[in-house]
Amino acid sequence: MNRSVSFSGVGHATSLFLAISFVLCVAGDLVMPAHEMHTAWQRLLPGFEWISWGSFFLGLVESYAWGWYFTLIWVPLYNVISARQQAA
Numbered sequence: 001m002n003r004s005v006s007f008s009g010v011g012h013a014t015s016l017f018l019a020i021s022f023v024l025c026v027a028g029d030l031v032m033p034a035h036e037m038h039t040a041w042q043r044l045l046p047g048f049e050w051i052s053w054g055s056f057f058l059g060l061v062e063s064y065a066w067g068w069y070f071t072l073i074w075v076p077l078y079n080v081i082s083a084r085q086q087a088a
Contacts, residue, residue: 003079003082003083003086004078004079004082004083005075005078005079005082006075007071007072007075010071010074010075011067011068011071011072011075012067013067014067014068014070014071015063015064015065015066015067015068015071016064016067017067018063018064018066018067019060019063019064019067021063022041022059022060022063023060025037025038025041026038026041026051026056026059029050029051030051038050038051041059044066045058045059045062045063046062047062048062
């Protein structure tokens, strides 16, 4: 049984999850300003400012990139650990 995880599957799924979360948080900030999240995004996403179209798209791209960063670390770790457990 092959237990390795696909880079592209995990990368796109994680990146889309973070990009969708970013869009929902920005929309939530616009609808409910008392529950702001934009200060957290400003710390996590370099160059993101509240709010302009350019900053929004930069945050969207950076959120997507963070998904790939997670994938590049998590998938190899999972595959190595899974292969070692399978061999044992």
